[in-house]
Amino acid sequence: MRTEILKLRTxxxxxxxxxxxxxxILAGVSGLFVSGTADxxxxxxARRAIAHAGLVSIFSLILGILAVAGxxxxxxxxxxxLSTPRRGRVVAAKLGVYxxxxxxxxxxxxxxxxxxxAIWLTAKDGSLDLTSxxxxxxxxxxxAWNACFAAVGVGIGALIRNVIAAVAAALAWLALIEGIVGQLVGDLGRWLPFRSGQALEGVPFPGVDLLPQWGAAVVLATYAAIFALVAVSTTVRRDVS
Incomplete structure (x- = not known):
């Protein structure tokens, strides 16, 4: 774990x-208030604006992918x-640190x-209630969304060892495939990773069926655990080269 932290720092x-x-985040929050549609x-x-901090979890996902595929x-x-021959221990350390x-x-x-x-609400003669x-x-x-996606990214990076392929597959799933699958399976789409992340923020979106916040936390944690188990098991058996 100290080695992984050193890699991140350097x-x-x-x-x-x-x-x-x-x-x-700055662009997204600004766009929400500049559009004139914000009530x-x-x-x-305010919660929809703050929720942009969860939407950028894609960057945490990419960081997790680079942890192994990189x-x-x-x-x-x-x-x-060579420094830590027990590969499962290496992957476990990466999962924890990332x-x-x-x-x-x-x-x-x-x-x-x-x-x-807060700045935009003040500029619009409003205020952000941090006691809410x-x-x-x-x-x-x-x-939590960022943390779970980082762990999922480590699993993806261990499974797909090519950086470009791993990042492309992750982005394609989030941007395209999950939307199509969600339409095909109907209400079951709320159990998919990105939709679960949205639910984890606890902000309702018109026309989008989401899990309760606690349920989304369990689902995302389960995804992270599954990817972790598969990553460890495959990494131990694969050749490095």
């Missing part, structure tokens, strides 16, 4: 992904396994979203 990729996430009298408006790309995985880092991504993104939302349990429920959901 590479620029985590900072680049984190910075990109903050820019997306300032509706308490859900090592295969740069040929450092051999040294990693889940925590994903959570930190969520915390920082939440701070950015709250600040941007709903707001804090959304913030906790955003952090």
């Amino acid at each position: 590479t620029r990729t985590p900072l680049v992904l984190l910075a990109a996430a903050q820019l997306i 300032l009298a509706d308490p859900l408006t 090592e295969y790309r740069h040929k450092t995985i051999t040294d990693t396994y 889940a925590v880092v994903g959570g930190l991504f969520g915390v920082i993104s939440s701070v950015t979203a709250v600040a941007a939302t 349990t709903g707001v804090w429920s959304t913030l906790v959901g955003c952090v």
Whole structure:
């Protein structure tokens, strides 16, 4: 785990992904208020703006993918396994460290979203009520979404060791395939990963059937656990080269 933390501290990729996430949040929150469709009298408006901190969990997912697939790309995985021959232990360490880092991504993104939302509400003669349990429920959901997606990313990176293929597959699923599958299976679509992430924020969306927040937490944690188990089992058996 110390080795994984050192890798994170000495590479620029985590900072680049984190910075990109903050820019997306600022753009998303600003777009919500600039569009003129935001109802300032509706308490859900602030929560929908803050929810952008969960939507950027895609960057946590990519970071998790790079944790394993990136090592295969740069040929450092051999040294990693030589220093710690028990591969399952390596993957487990990555899962733990990157889940925590994903959570930190969520915390920082939440701070950015709250600040941007507060500024826009003030500019519109409104205010952000930080004593609202709903707001804090959304913030906790955003952090959990980032943490779970980071862990899922580690699993994907272990299964698909090519960085481009792994990232492309993850993005294709979230942007295209999950939407199609969701339409085919109807109400069962709410059990899919991205839809579960949305539900984890506890913010209702018109026309979208979502799980209760606690149910979404269980579903995403289950996805992370499944990917972790499959990743560990396949990594132990595969050749490095």
